[in-house]
Amino acid sequence: MIKRHHPITVIYKLYSQIRYSIIPLAAFLYNEIRAGTGQQPDWVYLAATVYGVVTGCWSIFSWFRETYQLDSKVLHITKGVFTVTQRTIPLTKINNIIIEQSWLYRLLGIANVELQTSDSNADADARLVTSQKMAELLKKSIRLIENQSVIPLTIEHHVTRKEIMMLSMSSNTFWLGFPVTIAVIQHLWSWLFPAPEEEQVSFMEVFKKETWSRITLDDSIEVALYLVSFLGICVIVTWLFSIGMAQFRYKGWHLTRAGDVISIHHGWMERKSVQIQVERIQSIRIKELMIGRLYGYASVCMDCVGYSGERRVKLLVPSIPSSELVEVLGRLLPEFQLQTPERALHRNAKFTTAIPVISLLVLGISVGCYFTLLYLTIVPLLYIVYKYMTYVYVNTKWEIAVNLFMLRKAGFNQTTVYLLRESIESISFRQSWWQRLFRVYQLEMDIDSPANIREYRIAGMTKQYCDEILRWYKNN
Numbered sequence: 001m002i003k004r005h006h007p008i009t010v011i012y013k014l015y016s017q018i019r020y021s022i023i024p025l026a027a028f029l030y031n032e033i034r035a036g037t038g039q040q041p042d043w044v045y046l047a048a049t050v051y052g053v054v055t056g057c058w059s060i061f062s063w064f065r066e067t068y069q070l071d072s073k074v075l076h077i078t079k080g081v082f083t084v085t086q087r088t089i090p091l092t093k094i095n096n097i098i099i100e101q102s103w104l105y106r107l108l109g110i111a112n113v114e115l116q117t118s119d120s121n122a123d124a125d126a127r128l129v130t131s132q133k134m135a136e137l138l139k140k141s142i143r144l145i146e147n148q149s150v151i152p153l154t155i156e157h158h159v160t161r162k163e164i165m166m167l168s169m170s171s172n173t174f175w176l177g178f179p180v181t182i183a184v185i186q187h188l189w190s191w192l193f194p195a196p197e198e199e200q201v202s203f204m205e206v207f208k209k210e211t212w213s214r215i216t217l218d219d220s221i222e223v224a225l226y227l228v229s230f231l232g233i234c235v236i237v238t239w240l241f242s243i244g245m246a247q248f249r250y251k252g253w254h255l256t257r258a259g260d261v262i263s264i265h266h267g268w269m270e271r272k273s274v275q276i277q278v279e280r281i282q283s284i285r286i287k288e289l290m291i292g293r294l295y296g297y298a299s300v301c302m303d304c305v306g307y308s309g310e311r312r313v314k315l316l317v318p319s320i321p322s323s324e325l326v327e328v329l330g331r332l333l334p335e336f337q338l339q340t341p342e343r344a345l346h347r348n349a350k351f352t353t354a355i356p357v358i359s360l361l362v363l364g365i366s367v368g369c370y371f372t373l374l375y376l377t378i379v380p381l382l383y384i385v386y387k388y389m390t391y392v393y394v395n396t397k398w399e400i401a402v403n404l405f406m407l408r409k410a411g412f413n414q415t416t417v418y419l420l421r422e423s424i425e426s427i428s429f430r431q432s433w434w435q436r437l438f439r440v441y442q443l444e445m446d447i448d449s450p451a452n453i454r455e456y457r458i459a460g461m462t463k464q465y466c467d468e469i470l471r472w473y474k475n476n
Contacts, residue, residue, distance in 0.1 A: 002069050005129040006110045009066075012129075013059035018052070068128055070138065075115070077126055089126055093117050095280045095306030099135050099273040106271065111135040116306035125306075139275065155331050159253040163319035166297040168246035170289030170413070174238055181238045185230075220374065250318045257332050264316075280305040282423035282447050284316070284336050285455060286325065288414040298322050300329065303423075303450050314451045336418050341399035341406040348438035349460025350393035356434075357389070358382060398458065400472045405445065407458055415455050423447050427473055429466050435459070441466055 058081070066079040075094075077087040098114040105111060113135050115126040130138070168174065253266035257278075264274040285301040292298070300317040307314060320328060326338050361382055368375030395410035405424070408416040426446040435441065443466065445456040461469075 002067050003130070003134070004067050005063060006108070006131065007063070008105075008108060008110065009129045010059050010063045013062060014055060017055045017059065068126075075126065087126070089115070089117065095277055096304070097139055097273075097275040099139070101132075101267075101271040103269050113138055155257045157255045157317070157328055157332060159250065159318055159320070161247065163297065163321070164246050164250045164253070165243055166292045166295055167250070167289075167299060167319035168242040169239060169291040170293075171242055171246060174242040177238045177241055178234060181234045181241070182231075185234060185237070246318075253318055255317065255332060262316075262332065274307070276304055276307055278333070278335065280307070281333070281335075281420075283417055283419040283450075284329070284333065285418075285451075286416040288322070288416075290412045292319065293322075293414065296322050298325060300325070301451065303447060305448050335420075337401070337404065338418065339399065339401060339404075339406060341397040341408050341416070343398050345393060345396055345398075345458075345460035346438075346440050346462045346465075348440050349396075350389060352435055352438050352440060352459065353392075354386060354389045357385060361385065393460075396458070396460070400469060405469070405472075407456070409455065409458065417455055419445060419447070419456070421473065421475075424473060427470065429461075439463075443469065 061081050062079070065081055065084070068078070069076040073091055075089045075091060077089070079085055094115045094117055096116045098116065100112045100114070101110075109132050110129060111132050113128045113130055115128075115138075117125055128138075248268055250266055251268040253264070256263045256265075260278045262276045262278060264272075264276070266272055282303045282305065285303070286298050287301060288298045297319050298321075299315065299319055301314050302316045303314060317328070329336065329338060361378075365375050365378055365382075368378075392410045395408070395414070397406075397408045399406040403421045405419045405421065406417065407419070408414065424445050424447060428444040428446065430442045430444070431440075432442075439462065440459065441461045441463065442457065442459040443461045444453075444458075447456065450456055
């Protein structure tokens with residue numbers, strides 16, 4: 001039976017068409033008001049009316065012509081007004097199903113269904129707006145849950161509010177929102193406590209000795225205390241905002257494994273349901289974020305063919321105590337046997353990174369001391385940077401098992417990758433002229449559409465290590 005999308009898609013098509021035209025129309029009105037007439041020329045109203053009628057008719061016609069039909073093995077999609085496009089998608093090619101419901105969709109009893117066939121080619125995916133009943137029928141028709149599996153029982157895992165709060169302390173919302181909070185508080189302070197206008201100073205004044213000679217140690221301490229207090233307030237405000245956003249975004253997050261399918265459900269204002277075939281999962285990435293790691297929490301991400309993830313992060317478990325990782329993932333994904341990688345990098349790997357950075361800092365301090373000796377207070381930073389790079393070198397490990405490549409990359413955020421051998425499309429070894437001096441290589445694992453390619457890249461491998469990994473990859 002041929003079906004059409006829900007009529008609400010007409011409104012969405014109208015919005016998609018006019019959202020770019022509202023700006024120039026508003027600009028015309030603004031310019032006329034500033035000119036003092038307060039009126040628009042008639043041609044602006046005529047153009048807006050014609051554009052609105054054409055856009056409305058086009059949206060209705062395109063909705064009417066956009067249909068889909070579900071057979072026992074194939075999904076047929078037709079769209080287009082003048083140029084008609086017909087697509088046929090075998091149900092066996094559909095890797096994952098994502099069902100999303102905003103608060104408006106829930107009131108109307110409809111859902112946005114996304115059928116993902118390939119993460120590397122978004123044009124091959126299918127998006128439908130159907131009733132909630134039809135969305136459930138699509139899920140059952142594709143028969144993802146009827147695949148045979150070695151796990152006959154349904155396994156579940158729920159994420160608690162405390163775990164979500166631990167994630168919010170190190171999330172991107174916190175780090176990206178921090179500079180925004182600084183700007184907002186600055187503007188709010190200048191509005192509440194306006195200060196007299198000061199003389200504008202050129203940036204070149206920074207490079208004059210006279211400027212630095214007027215700065216005393218007491219001035220530096222006072223400015224430092226004000227700066228620390230201001231940044232502390234910004235951190236607290238940003239963290240509270242990040243907690244609220246995380247509770248909204250990840251509320252009710254729980255996972256279910258039935259057969260060869262993992263289902264993810266979460267959301268409050270916008271509910272989301274995702275079905276993922278286990279055989280499409282390429283790797284598991286355990287991310288121990290900087291602040292959450294201090295409290296013993298980690299996040300579990302994955303790279304899966306056809307799964308774009310929550311804002312491209314590809315989360316599997318937003319937050320979980322590190323002590324429960326092996327037990328929970330052992331139940332949900334026994335295909336990935338979690339082990340701790342033990343093999344270290346070559347000893348020259350530390351120097352290939354440390355020498356350029358330390359040299360650049362020494363040069364900067366030397367140039368700064370020409371203007372003021374206060375730059376000598378930055379000398380301890382050299383030791384801090386060296387100790388950090390030593391920590392990264394000591395704690396970065398790798399290992400190869402029967403069918404897994406394991407890589408732990410240390411740093412402020414520590415990431416451990418468990419990559420299946422059959423998911424690796426190619427292995428690349430690179431060597432720059434600087435690395436050639438220290439006889440080390442950079443290894444890169446290529447997979448289908450990784451969330452972050454840097455997590456599959458490691459520098460400091462010897463020729464012997466590279467040959468060993470190639471033999472493992474060839475299964476020799």
